[in-house]
Structures are given as C-alpha cells and as structure tokens.
Amino acid sequence: MRVKICGLTTPEGVMAAANAGAAYVGFVFFEKSPRNLTIEAARALAVEVPLGVAKVGLFVNSDDAFLDAILAAVPLDMLQLHGSESPERVAELRARHGLPVMKAIGVRVADDLEAVDAYATVADQLLIDAKPAPGADLPGGNGLAFDWTLLQGRRWPVPWMLAGGLTPDNVARACNLTGARQVDVSSGVESAPGVKDADLIAAFTRAAATVG
Numbered sequence: 755m756r757v758k759i760c761g762l763t764t765p766e767g768v769m770a771a772a773n774a775g776a777a778y779v780g781f782v783f784f785e786k787s788p789r790n791l792t793i794e795a796a797r798a799l800a801v802e803v804p805l806g807v808a809k810v811g812l813f814v815n816s817d818d819a820f821l822d823a824i825l826a827a828v829p830l831d832m833l834q835l836h837g838s839e840s841p842e843r844v845a846e847l848r849a850r851h852g853l854p855v856m857k858a859i860g861v862r863v864a865d866d867l868e869a870v871d872a873y874a875t876v877a878d879q880l881l882i883d884a885k886p887a888p889g890a891d892l893p894g895g896n897g898l899a900f901d902w903t904l905l906q907g908r909r910w911p912v913p914w915m916l917a918g919g920l921t922p923d924n925v926a927r928a929c930n931l932t933g934a935r936q937v938d939v940s941s942g943v944e945s946a947p948g949v950k951d952a953d954l955i956a957a958f959t960r961a962a963a964t965v966g
C-alpha cells in the first residue's frame with residue numbers, strides 16, 4: 755500500500771509523513787487553499803524531503819508561466835493536475851516538463867467515470883477523488899467521500915490512487931471495497947483546515963498498512 759499525504763505546509767508535517775512511511779508528499783499551489791505554499795516555502799520544504807519520498811506539486815489549471823516559475827525553484831518529482839485540464843493539456847505538460855503527471859478526476863456518480871478513460875492514455879497516474887459540491891471554493895481537499903462501490907470492478911491501464919474523505923477509520927474499508935493500492939489524504943489527517951496532525955498521519959498509514 756502506498757500513501758500520499760497531501761497539503762503539507764510545515765517541516766514537522768513533512769517529517770511526520772516521511773517517518774510514518776508515506777511514499778508521496780503533496781504541496782499545494784492554489785491561492786484559495788488553506789494549504790497554499792509560496793515558492794520559497796515550497797522550496798524550503800522540498801529540500802528537506804528524504805530521498806525515496808516523491809514530492810508531488812498540486813496545480814489547478816495553472817498556466818505555463820506559473821508552472822515554469824515553480825519548477826525552476828522547487829525540485830518536484832511529479833505534477834498533480836487537479837483542475838479541468840484536458841487530456842491534451844496533460845500530454846503537453848508531461849512533455850514540456852519531463853515529469854510524470856497524475857490527473858485528478860472528480861467522481862459523484864457512475865457517469866463521472868467516463869472521463870477517466872481519456873486520461874488513462876495520457877497520464878502516468880490517475881487520482882480518483884470526490885467531486886466537490888457545486889460552488890465549492892476548492893476542487894479537492896474538502897474531506898468529502900464518494901460512493902466507493904462505483905469503483906468496484908473498474909480497472910485502468912495506469913496506476914491510480916483513491917482520494918476523498920479518507921480517514922484513519924475508513925481507509926482500510928475504502929481500499930477493500932475498491933481494490934485501491936494507493937491512497938491520498940489531506941483533511942483526514944488534519945486537526946483544522948491546513949493543520950496536519952502527526953498522530954493522525956501515523957494512524958492513517960498504520961490503518962492503510964492493514965489492507966491485505
């Protein structure tokens with residue numbers, strides 16, 4: 755089981771994630787988010803991430819200039835695209851930056867899964883997340899779960915992660931229901947929006963590790 759802890763904002767949070775065995779740490783570059791990082795803050799965090807833990811930058815419909823500026827300063831290992839980027843834009847960014855790209859897809863009903871196939875041919879990984887409520891400020895990181903049974907029997911040709919409303923209490927059940935072997939969490943390991951809790955991070959990775 756591989757765990758991604760998303761929306762880290764402090765060195766303590768990064769170390770808590772690494773010490774708990776996270777395979778990925780996520781840094782948010784989206785102004786409206788309580789987890790948003792400046793370039794300087796992100797660089798300071800990224801250089802402290804232990805080798806072997808992948809540093810994922812989360813972007814929402816970012817333009818080339820913004821991505822260029824972040825990538826010139828912050829040593830990221832993967833781009834997570836969490837907006838309405840088209841399959842063509844995913845392919846373009848993957849080629850332009852030479853980094854693997856994970857495309858997030860929001861799911862509320864079965865029809866939402868139709869979009870996944872188009873991205874599975876151009877992205878390196880998929881992030882299957884809950885679709886936010888209409889009018890929500892954030893396209894992700896809302897602590898909202900979706901109906902996990904929608905994923906039963908679904909398979910894609912690239913690795914995928916399950917996200918959306920996961921917590922230490924529900925992550926094992928979510929993985930057993932969906933067959934997920936990678937999970938992503940943000941709100942479920944926070945004591946307040948944007949404030950990661952080391953005990954919850956450790957509890958989350960322990961619970962994920964119980965999945966057979």
Ligand SMILES: O=C(O)c1ccccc1NCC(=O)[C@H](O)[C@H](O)COP(=O)(O)O
Pocket residue numbers: 760761782784787788789790812814836881883892893894895896897898917918919920938939940941942
């Ligand atoms: O975390 C944010 O603030 C955020 C902002 C804009 C786009 C995506 C964002 N977060 C995505 C995630 O943290 C996760 O990939 C995923 O949505 C799960 O979040 P949560 O339900 O809070 O565990």
